[in-house]
Amino acid sequence: MDDFSRSWTALLAAVAGLDDADFARPSGCTGWLVRDLVCHLVIDAQDILITLATPAATEPTRNAVTYWDVAGTPPTGEDPLDALTVRLAGAYEEPWLLKFHLDDVGSAAGRAAGLAAPDLRVSTRDEVFTLADYLSVYVLESTLHHLDLIAHLPDAPAPPPEGLARSRELLTAIAGTPFPSSLSDRDALLIGTGRRSPTESERAELGSLASKLPLILG
Known part of the structure; x- marks a missing residue:
């Protein structure tokens, strides 16, 4: 719950600190400018609010790791x-x-998440999650999109270290193999999800994991 709050709040703050000219720059998402990514974040915030308002009475069917479908090709x-x-x-x-729209709906999503019980069961995508697992999904989602946001903005603030570390843990669980300790959390996430290609030395350190990458999460 704390990791979600830190990661989500940091992402909203990073958007709030952008200059107008930054919205026309490319993002780390293929085919999207920064403005397109920010619009996607508005939709993410709406999804969080909708899911928090959709309680479920059945047992969880997925968790923070099994939430993700791994595609074979990048978008x-x-x-x-x-x-x-x-x-x-x-x-x-x-x-x-x-x-304004992201601050409005995004702040509401953050407040609503903070008021809910971690063991609350919620439904989204025709699956049931505990709230703690669902918000862990958004630690990874918001951390990756924070990296996308600042991909061509070197002076923009980075995601919080706690969110980077938790996201690495989740991506490692999805991959089923740990990333080399020589890779920073940020580099593990960027390489692991195909946001950048590994160098020759990094590919050697990845070993058998390299054949599984990138993990295209959807």
Whole structure:
């Protein structure tokens, strides 16, 4: 719960600190500008609120690791939902409108999560999770998107170390093999999810894990 709060709050703060010109820069998501990514974060915040308001009475069917489906190919940015996000982002016209909307709905999502019990069962994507597991999903989601946000903004604040460490733990569990200790948490996440390619020496250190990468999470 604390890791979610730290990661989510840091991501909202990073967006709030962007200059207008930053919204037209590329993000770390293929085919998306920063403004498109921020629009996606608005949708993420809405999903959190919807899920928190969708309690379930049955046993959990997935957890923070099994939530993720691992695809065989990276996204191209041409998926209909991805394209819709780009159109929605363009409709805002002014960056401050996107900032305002994300701060509004994103802050509400953070407050609602903080008020809920960790063992609450919630439903999303036709699956049931404990709230603690569901919010752990968003530690990884928000940390990766924080890295996407700042991919071409070297002076922007990085994700909190606790979120990076927890995200590495989750990605390691998804991969089923630990990442080399020589890799920082940030590099393990970037390489592990295909956000950057490993160097020759990093590939050697990855060993058999290299053949499983990248892990395209969906």
